[in-house]
Amino acid sequence: MFANACQDVTVRRLTRLGAGGAQGDFFELALDFPGAGDTAWARWRPGQFVMIRPESFGLDPLMGRPFSIARADEEHGVCVCFQVVGRGTAKLAALEPGDRVAMWGPLGNAFAARPGAPTLLLAGGIGIAPFLEYVKRHSSAADLRLVFGHRPPLDCYPFAEMAALAACEAHRETCPEDLHAFIALLGEVIPQYCPDGLILACGPLPFLRTVGRLAGEAGGRAQLSLENRMACGIGACLGCVTEHKEHGPLSVCARGPVFWSDEITL
Amino acid sequence: MDMTVSFAGLTLDNPIMTASGTFGYGVEYMRFGDLERLGALVVKGLSLAPRRGNPMPRIAETPAGMLNAIGLQNIGAREFVEKRLPSLPWSRTPVIANLYACAAEEFGDLAAYLAEQPGVAALEVNISCPNVSEGGILFGQDPRLAARVTEAVKRRAGAKPVMVKLTPNVTDIADMARAVQDAGADALSLINTLSGMAVDARTRRPRLANVIGGLSGPAIKPVALRCVWQVCRAVSIPVIGIGGIASAEDVLEFILVGATAVQVGTANFIRPDLAFRLVDELPALCAALGVDSWDTYRGSLKA
Numbered sequence: 001m002f003a004n005a006c007q008d009v010t011v012r013r014l015t016r017l018g019a020g021g022a023q024g025d026f027f028e029l030a031l032d033f034p035g036a037g038d039t040a041w042a043r044w045r046p047g048q049f050v051m052i053r054p055e056s057f058g059l060d061p062l063m064g065r066p067f068s069i070a071r072a073d074e075e076h077g078v079c080v081c082f083q084v085v086g087r088g089t090a091k092l093a094a095l096e097p098g099d100r101v102a103m104w105g106p107l108g109n110a111f112a113a114r115p116g117a118p119t120l121l122l123a124g125g126i127g128i129a130p131f132l133e134y135v136k137r138h139s140s141a142a143d144l145r146l147v148f149g150h151r152p153p154l155d156c157y158p159f160a161e162m163a164a165l166a167a168c169e170a171h172r173e174t175c176p177e178d179l180h181a182f183i184a185l186l187g188e189v190i191p192q193y194c195p196d197g198l199i200l201a202c203g204p205l206p207f208l209r210t211v212g213r214l215a216g217e218a219g220g221r222a223q224l225s226l227e228n229r230m231a232c233g234i235g236a237c238l239g240c241v242t243e244h245k246e247h248g249p250l251s252v253c254a255r256g257p258v259f260w261s262d263e264i265t266l
Numbered sequence: 267m268d269m270t271v272s273f274a275g276l277t278l279d280n281p282i283m284t285a286s287g288t289f290g291y292g293v294e295y296m297r298f299g300d301l302e303r304l305g306a307l308v309v310k311g312l313s314l315a316p317r318r319g320n321p322m323p324r325i326a327e328t329p330a331g332m333l334n335a336i337g338l339q340n341i342g343a344r345e346f347v348e349k350r351l352p353s354l355p356w357s358r359t360p361v362i363a364n365l366y367a368c369a370a371e372e373f374g375d376l377a378a379y380l381a382e383q384p385g386v387a388a389l390e391v392n393i394s395c396p397n398v399s400e401g402g403i404l405f406g407q408d409p410r411l412a413a414r415v416t417e418a419v420k421r422r423a424g425a426k427p428v429m430v431k432l433t434p435n436v437t438d439i440a441d442m443a444r445a446v447q448d449a450g451a452d453a454l455s456l457i458n459t460l461s462g463m464a465v466d467a468r469t470r471r472p473r474l475a476n477v478i479g480g481l482s483g484p485a486i487k488p489v490a491l492r493c494v495w496q497v498c499r500a501v502s503i504p505v506i507g508i509g510g511i512a513s514a515e516d517v518l519e520f521i522l523v524g525a526t527a528v529q530v531g532t533a534n535f536i537r538p539d540l541a542f543r544l545v546d547e548l549p550a551l552c553a554a555l556g557v558d559s560w561d562t563y564r565g566s567l568k569a
Contacts, residue, residue: 063327063332063536230324236310237334237336240325249318
């Protein structure tokens with residue numbers, strides 16, 4: 001029997017994170033886990049992503065939406081965290097248990113894991129999502145530290161669960177001075193992991209640029225998870241490319257989403 | 267019902283093909299369906315040398331559609347033939363190479379190289395590109411230039427069928443179709459994307475770095491149906507319908523107005539197994555609607 005990596009699954013639950021309202025609407029969406037028998041899902045790794053397209057999209061919005069996999073197992077289902085930012089996420093926020101969703105994945109590469117190596121996780125905003133499972137899998141084997149920058153309240157993110165497992169610190173930005181302080185903190189922390197530690201980052205593009213620059217200045221490099229706009233998610237449309245210094249434009253979906261900071265031009 | 271369709275010397279198990287630019291080099295979709303079940307595969311547009319394509323952003327979602335300005339990024343014909351084609355089920359399912367060049371002679375060289383590959387069943391010529399030697403006018407917008415490209419490809423394609431893909435961005439698409447037919451094309455495929463734009467009122471920026479892009483998806487289906495209908499009445503060679511096809515019913519609509527087969531394009535982005543699903547769904551829909559042969563249904567629109 002052919003194992004189609006695109007499946008129709010149903011919504012298990014949609015949980016609001018935080019209080020919503022003016023702080024922004026954040027959710028964790030849990031979909032049916034395609035099953036332990038699905039070897040691709042049994043082998044997924046943090047940093048990979050999934051394309052989600054609810055049946056309720058009809059023909060508009062047209063394209064599925066990519067999300068980092070926050071966790072995926074029999075107990076929790078396939079979970080993604082998202083903030084409502086446009087038409088697609090607004091429709092995702094209206095899903096109810098039992099609704100049908102097309103889901104294809106797990107897609108893309110994954111973050112590196114080096115047991116024993118000091119590992120620094122840098123997350124900006126909803127970019128914290130892929131680190132939830134990363135912390136779970138690697139907190140005992142590695143010397144892990146997570147530095148999280150965010151604007152909305154901390155309860156909009158799955159932070160508490162991670163803080164119970166590893167050294168996690170959160171820094172909230174409420175004014176421009178906070179941002180400067182956060183960048184200064186990155187400037188202090190990142191060199192401590194260069195060149196021998198492992199630095200992984202996920203978040204907004206300016207944040208990733210800063211992480212890549214600081215790591216480079218300290219003689220190291222970081223793995224950056226990019227989130228370019230995508231149509232297909234599988235390397236066919238070439239809509240999401242990033243500039244690789246050696247190979248030219250590469251699909252973020254198929255050749256990433258995780259790239260070494262010294263190999264790409266952001 | 268027998269789903270087989272034949273045109274221009276090709277025989278397809280069913281009328282569902284994939285559209286160039288929306289199906290990668292075919293291999294990207296192997297996780298989502300058995301490529302042998304498709305009528306034919308049309309792969310991403312190939313040029314003689316690899317192309318980098320346009321700057322980012324290259325895509326923008328629009329109501330029931332999308333704009334793209336990928337800029338024909340591709341790995342080049344040779345890399346495709348050596349590294350991708352061997353993985354495709356070309357001995358069972360026709361693989362059609364879409365080709366792109368900026369001068370008529372270059373089209374000819376590319377056609378000769380691709381046509382001599384046993385794994386390439388036919389050529390599809392993308393004439394929606396600027397002619398650098400004539401001030402950048404699009405080959406596909408001038409019947410004389412379109413005919414010249416068609417002749418250049420036909421002359422070098424040997425026995426391989428040549429299909430020319432028409433742009434809808436013209437005053438009279440039937441005129442273009444006749445010119446290309448007269449120049450020797452074995453079939454036509456239409457429509458390519460509609461020229462369009464999307465802008466952001468807040469940031470005052472275009473949504474595509476290239477500013478102008480090509481509109482595709484369900485939003486363009488009515489334009490595509492109209493074009494296929496007009497062209498089918500103007501020419502005698504087979505016409506392949508393209509434009510917004512996302513369901514088995516859409517497939518029948520194009521055949522109803524005269525298309526021999528269809529290409530599924532942007533809908534491959536709605537879900538990557540969509541073309542395979544249409545292959546599965548088409549026989550039941552034909553049965554439900556009393557369609558019992560392509561020959562009697564094709565072009566049977568009561569207009």
